[in-house]
Amino acid sequence: MKTLFLSTVCAANLAFSSIAWSHGDMDWSNITAEKNQYLDIPDLGSQVGLISRQQEKQIGEKVLRQVRQQLPEIQDAWLEDEINQIFASIYSQTNMGKPIALVVVRDQQINAFAVPGGLFAINAGTITASHNIDEIAGVMAHEIAHVTQRHYSRSQEAFKGQGLLALAGLLAGIAVASQSSDAGAAVMLGSQAAMLDRQLSYSRNQEREADRVGMQYMAIAGYNPESMADFFELMQRSSTQLSYLPDFWLTHPLTAERMSEARLRARQYNVKINNSLEKQQKFELIRWRTAVLGGYANINQLKSLAPRNSAAGLALASYYIQQSQYQNAKDILDATQPTAIQKTLYTLTLSDWYMAQGQYAQALQTILPLYRIAPENRAVALKLAEIYILNKQPNDANKILTSLSSRFPMDTSVWQLLQRAEDLRVDSPVRAINVLRYRAEVQFWNGQEEEAIKSLLHAQRLNKDNEALKAQIEGRLKQMQDARQLKI
Numbered sequence: 019m020k021t022l023f024l025s026t027v028c029a030a031n032l033a034f035s036s037i038a039w040s041h042g043d044m045d046w047s048n049i050t051a052e053k054n055q056y057l058d059i060p061d062l063g064s065q066v067g068l069i070s071r072q073q074e075k076q077i078g079e080k081v082l083r084q085v086r087q088q089l090p091e092i093q094d095a096w097l098e099d100e101i102n103q104i105f106a107s108i109y110s111q112t113n114m115g116k117p118i119a120l121v122v123v124r125d126q127q128i129n130a131f132a133v134p135g136g137l138f139a140i141n142a143g144t145i146t147a148s149h150n151i152d153e154i155a156g157v158m159a160h161e162i163a164h165v166t167q168r169h170y171s172r173s174q175e176a177f178k179g180q181g182l183l184a185l186a187g188l189l190a191g192i193a194v195a196s197q198s199s200d201a202g203a204a205v206m207l208g209s210q211a212a213m214l215d216r217q218l219s220y221s222r223n224q225e226r227e228a229d230r231v232g233m234q235y236m237a238i239a240g241y242n243p244e245s246m247a248d249f250f251e252l253m254q255r256s257s258t259q260l261s262y263l264p265d266f267w268l269t270h271p272l273t274a275e276r277m278s279e280a281r282l283r284a285r286q287y288n289v290k291i292n293n294s295l296e297k298q299q300k301f302e303l304i305r306w307r308t309a310v311l312g313g314y315a316n317i318n319q320l321k322s323l324a325p326r327n328s329a330a331g332l333a334l335a336s337y338y339i340q341q342s343q344y345q346n347a348k349d350i351l352d353a354t355q356p357t358a359i360q361k362t363l364y365t366l367t368l369s370d371w372y373m374a375q376g377q378y379a380q381a382l383q384t385i386l387p388l389y390r391i392a393p394e395n396r397a398v399a400l401k402l403a404e405i406y407i408l409n410k411q412p413n414d415a416n417k418i419l420t421s422l423s424s425r426f427p428m429d430t431s432v433w434q435l436l437q438r439a440e441d442l443r444v445d446s447p448v449r450a451i452n453v454l455r456y457r458a459e460v461q462f463w464n465g466q467e468e469e470a471i472k473s474l475l476h477a478q479r480l481n482k483d484n485e486a487l488k489a490q491i492e493g494r495l496k497q498m499q500d501a502r503q504l505k506i
């Protein structure tokens with residue numbers, strides 16, 4: 019049964035909010051007041067379900083490595099940070115510990131999934147199909163609620179014993195196979211996917227609970243709960259493409275009652291929503307960049323939008339750089355007057371342009387002022403480190419990357435750059451050992467556990483007399499060996 023799309027944002031809800039949309043600028047005093055008003059989440063105790071929180075964390079990390087090994091990911095520090103910021107603004111409303119990771123999957127279909135322990139994945143298609151940040155936030159809030167309510171560990175059949183890892187592997191395998199043109203493999207995997215749908219599906223009650231709890235998170239974080247209902251309706255209207263990865267609404271059964279219930283529930287919130295121009299500008303930067311990096315942007319549409327829309331312009335400039343059409347990219351960048359919201363992405367894109375031209379000194383001049391203002395910005399720090407490497411300044415790169423690696427120990431882009439920087443430090447007596455250590459981290463977090471252990475064993479053999487390094491390598495080797503043998 020089709021439900022009519024109703025554009026029903028209450029006038030009262032449109033009042034401009036004093037709560038800034040971005041997580042970093044959030045006014046927490048307002049939020050605490052609202053928290054008491056909205057937060058009504060069943061207390062689950064600490065040991066409800068079949069697996070403990072510690073086991074969930076180990077599972078989450080293991081599944082992250084499998085997902086990285088098998089699912090195509092969009093790796094772009096700026097985009098990841100923006101998506102993470104939306105995610106963190108919702109996740110921080112929960113009592114959960116630190117999330118493992120949020121992965122942006124290079125897949126055009128609308129989908130998202132969550133794994134115990136705090137691993138979340140959102141398809142690029144979910145981002146490009148959305149109309150605003152609140153709709154993306156709605157999908158995330160719903161997934162986060164499944165995890166906080168521990169729906170996975172409470173579903174008896176699917177997640178006993180090795181079930182979860184096997185399912186995660188199958189899920190990833192299906193995603194990869196669905197992108198190949200092998201019809202035979204597709205048919206076989208189609209039947210596996212049908213089985214998987216049943217095993218991964220949440221119950222109707224779990225869906226209702228995830229909608230309800232997710233909307234509370236949204237409201238407290240300053241997002242419009244109606245956007246969750248909007249997105250469900252959008253999903254129902256969108257014609258589903260043929261895909262062998264279980265569809266979001268197969269794993270999250272979307273019935274007419276659930277949709278009308280979600281709409282009614284959303285209307286009960288009287289949230290001060292931030293509908294600022296800046297927030298929508300940020301959304302457009304995110305959506306267009308996702309489309310270009312995912313490889314499914316409509317380039318003609320981008321070209322016609324670019325002269326009057328800087329977000330489209332910046333995405334088109336990145337596309338031209340990818341295509342080595344440097345003059346076209348430079349024409350756009352020269353004509354762009356970035357707003358405050360667009361400044362970081364503009365600077366990163368201009369740096370990319372100089373790097374692609376081999377003009378590293380200019381690239382440094384472009385990025386350094388931004389780094390001095392915001393040294394904690396991961397995308398900016400990574401870009402600066404990369405330019406330092408290209409400009410043969412490995413010690414400067416190393417300093418930035420070492421600090422990043424302790425903040426983001428699962429970030430393969432940090433370890434990759436560290437490996438490259440170390441390789442240039444020809445005067446270092448432990449260069450070869452460190453190159454192997456950093457390579458081991460890249461391999462490990464990309465799901466190549468065996469190769470990672472081999473790299474570390476090699477590093478161990480090369481290390482003759484450095485006691486501190488010896489202890490470090492031994493400790494890490496033990497952790498990796500335990501992780502490889504992890505039986506859940």
Ligand SMILES: [Zn+2]
Pocket residue numbers: 160164220224225228269270271
């Ligand atoms: Zn769901």
